[in-house]
Structure formats: structure tokens, C-alpha cells
Amino acid sequence: MPTKLIVDCSTGVTTEVELTAEEVAQREADAAAFAEIKAAEEAAAQAKADAKASAQAKLAALGLTADEISALN
């Protein structure tokens, strides 16, 4: 079982105690929730990059030069 270090600031005493089952569950839930958020952020960033690449390709197909496309950024 993972442990935590508790520093009692009123006494200066540090104790190491095992996490409770509830704390372990919370810890795992936090990690899972964070992973979901990160995945969503990465997906959004990828979608934005894909849309930009697609737009640039369409502009190139219309005859704009790379410099002209870059000037639009």
C-alpha cells in the first residue's frame, strides 16, 4: 500500500502512514481524470493543426505561394 508523509506543524513530528483505500481510489480517479483531460487537449491541438494544414493545402491549390500563405498566419 502506498504511504504518505504527514508533517504535524504544531509538533514538528513527521509520520509515515499508509493511504486508506478511499485515498488510493481517489488517487487513481484523479490520475484517470487527468489522463482524460490531457487526451482531450491533445486531440483538440491535433484537430487544430490538421485544420490549419488542410486550409493551407486548399490555399495552395488556389494558387497562393508559400510566402503568401505564410503571410496570412
Add this chain to the structure above:
Amino acid sequence: MANTYEAIATVTVGSGGAANIEFTSIPQTYTDLLVKASVRDARTGDIFSNLLIRFNGSSSNLSARRLFGNGTSAASSAPSSSIVTVLNGPLSTSNTFSSGEFYIPNYTSANNKSVSTDIVTENNATESYQELNAGLWSDSSAITSITLLSNYSVNLVQYSTATLYGIKNS
């Protein structure tokens, strides 16, 4: 350090690591609090990881605005349910630790609590992270405990340390 700073407690993680560092029974006699931390966690497979900061054990009413860079690019994010900041992960240079501080003004007030963080990761390579972060705990309770823990359900590694300072405004 100015004599308005007083070291309240220091903790160092021992062999085997620890999931959390918790400062409890924090005296209510200061104006502000400051945590200085040297930390690294055991997250698998990356040079950096993420550290959660919690008050009074609460995991609700938390939010943050993060601004960070890694030597190549800069980015920002706005977590809506946590105060989280970067720290060294296991693929960063061995035996190096993030250096950071977390400043908490007016921790005894009945207003919402803010925290500003300033942290860097250490890595003997081109990729390393720096972060500024504005965190908010929307709660009227006075802060009596502070918890630091990895956001990846892994341990903070041995020799991670944290010191809590109390700061008086005069």
C-alpha cells in the same frame, strides 16, 4: 531571507518514496505561506510529470491558469478541477529534481484562496520545462493543511523535499 520568513517544517521523502507530502496543523499566526520544494516523481516514460497542490485535503473548487515552456515551444492551459504544475519525471537526468515555490497569500482569510507557483524542471538535455501558474481554491475556509502529490498515481521519489514557511507582513 527576510526575518519575516519563518521555517515551520521541512520534510524529506525516504527510501521507497511517498505518495503524498502533507503539512498539517498549520499555525494560523502568519500572513502568508510559502512552500519551497525540490521534487521528482516516478511517472513512467517521460521527462516531466505533474504535481497536484491541495488545501485541507479538498479536491473540489479548484482551478488554475498555467503558462509553460520547454525550450522549444510555449503553451498554456486552464485546468478547471485542479491546481497542477510540472515536476521532474523519471526520464529526466538521474538524481535531478524540480525546484519550485508555491506562494499562498492571506491563507487565513474567509475569501477564496489563491496560490502562485514558479517551478522549473531539471534536465541535462534540450527539453526542460518552466512554469508559472495561478491557482485558485474557491473556498472560505482557512488553510490548515497543504498536500503535494503526483497527478499520475505514482510516488514522489526518495530525497524529494519540501519546506513550509510562514510569512508575516511586518
